[in-house]
Amino acid sequence: MNQSMTSELLHTRDAIGLPEDPEATVDAWSSREDSYPIIVTRSLSDAVDRIADMIGDASVALLSDERVYELHGRRLLDELGAAGLRPTVFTIATGEANKSLDEAVRAWNWLADTPLGRRDVIVNVGGGVVIDLGGWVASGYMRGMQYLNVPTTLVGQVDAGIGGKLAVNHPRAKNLIGGFHQPLGVVSHVGFLGTLEPRAINAGMAETIKKALIASPDYWAFIEHNADRLLGRDEHAMCHLVGAAGAIKAELIARDPYEADSRRTLGFGHALAHPVETVTGFGPILHGEAVAFGMGIEARMALARGLLDRATFDRILALLSRFALPTRASELQAHVDGRDLLAATEKVRLARGGFLRWVLPLDIGETVIADDVTDRELRAALNDAGITF
Numbered sequence: 001m002n003q004s005m006t007s008e009l010l011h012t013r014d015a016i017g018l019p020e021d022p023e024a025t026v027d028a029w030s031s032r033e034d035s036y037p038i039i040v041t042r043s044l045s046d047a048v049d050r051i052a053d054m055i056g057d058a059s060v061a062l063l064s065d066e067r068v069y070e071l072h073g074r075r076l077l078d079e080l081g082a083a084g085l086r087p088t089v090f091t092i093a094t095g096e097a098n099k100s101l102d103e104a105v106r107a108w109n110w111l112a113d114t115p116l117g118r119r120d121v122i123v124n125v126g127g128g129v130v131i132d133l134g135g136w137v138a139s140g141y142m143r144g145m146q147y148l149n150v151p152t153t154l155v156g157q158v159d160a161g162i163g164g165k166l167a168v169n170h171p172r173a174k175n176l177i178g179g180f181h182q183p184l185g186v187v188s189h190v191g192f193l194g195t196l197e198p199r200a201i202n203a204g205m206a207e208t209i210k211k212a213l214i215a216s217p218d219y220w221a222f223i224e225h226n227a228d229r230l231l232g233r234d235e236h237a238m239c240h241l242v243g244a245a246g247a248i249k250a251e252l253i254a255r256d257p258y259e260a261d262s263r264r265t266l267g268f269g270h271a272l273a274h275p276v277e278t279v280t281g282f283g284p285i286l287h288g289e290a291v292a293f294g295m296g297i298e299a300r301m302a303l304a305r306g307l308l309d310r311a312t313f314d315r316i317l318a319l320l321s322r323f324a325l326p327t328r329a330s331e332l333q334a335h336v337d338g339r340d341l342l343a344a345t346e347k348v349r350l351a352r353g354g355f356l357r358w359v360l361p362l363d364i365g366e367t368v369i370a371d372d373v374t375d376r377e378l379r380a381a382l383n384d385a386g387i388t389f
């Protein structure tokens, strides 16, 4: 194809030939290679510059939750204004219960009343809820608007902001309605983490411990050695924590960006975390807490199978406890009924074609994925963690 552009005209001359056989199978390309920057910074003005660079002269909508908007969104809006951007603002109520199709529809209705189009950008300012919802809204509007993540929780900065996996919850199951749509970029300002409650920081630590355990003994050692500094929110340590998480997640997802292969170690802890969140009604137990509990259960399964030695098992549970993460039923913030949990887990199994894939740790940085875990093994591990039936 030949194309030439003048100031007003795009002139195209093409000469696509006809197929010899009209019934011959045609291969249509369905994937493209793309990358986006993950930026970690300790300076708000640096964050604003990076955001403004990525947006260029597109129009902007800032999507946030009410709490984050009050704490950081308003200030960010002012700073973006000073950088020449004029975002319009859409907020949702805070909390996991708002990661819903109803809120997505509300956002689409709102967008339809704005002049924003495909080339414009939604800037998601918030935690995983805002990021998952905002990305899903962007992906569904005009066949895919651009969006940029500005995560303000540790879960958002070390995990949810990266990877383009988007979803809203359905009463039947967590993340049931969603898809993939990659962001324009991720800008994590670690200063935002300063206003998080300790419980939210710890929930984020669960996703970092997950990455360390499945893929990086170095990251594990960093977390172990710097636990005090991390608990004290030392900004240098937080910056290292977030930067390394981005690098590790980027490396892992590059191997399979659209989850064509369901045997992914990044799901460690999640086979049980999602049912725990579902049976407790999305909210009382934070996602990261549910993941920690799920990792503990998979570690128990591995121990029972003789795949994991007792010392490493103890080390895993000790690091989770160091960040006050639940590994026993009594440490969860809501009662979890064993029978409800098994029923919800069974639903996920059926929805996945009859297989649940459990990630069993063998050592720090080493796992196996097992789809042959029996009901009896699951019950035993749950029992061991204090879940009753």
Ligand SMILES: NC(=O)c1ccc[n+]([C@@H]2O[C@H](COP(=O)([O-])OP(=O)(O)OC[C@H]3O[C@@H](n4cnc5c(N)ncnc54)[C@H](O)[C@@H]3O)[C@@H](O)[C@H]2O)c1
Residues within 6 Å of the ligand: 065, 067, 068, 071, 072, 094, 095, 096, 099, 126, 127, 128, 129, 130, 132, 152, 153, 154, 155, 156, 159, 160, 161, 162, 163, 164, 165, 166, 192, 193, 194, 195, 196, 197, 200, 203, 286, 287, 288
């Ligand atoms: N897409 C992915 O790959 C991925 C990965 C991990 C988690 N997730 C999803 O992310 C969600 C959990 O994310 P989350 O833990 O960030 O939850 P969240 O977005 O609900 O944020 C937790 C709470 O912190 C508040 N908050 C946010 N930033 C704050 C700040 N800087 N200071 C004070 N308060 C602040 C929020 O208003 C909210 O009340 C779950 O729905 C989970 O499924 C998605």
Ligand SMILES: [Zn+2]
Residues within 6 Å of the ligand: 159, 207, 270, 287, 291
């Ligand atoms: Zn998660």
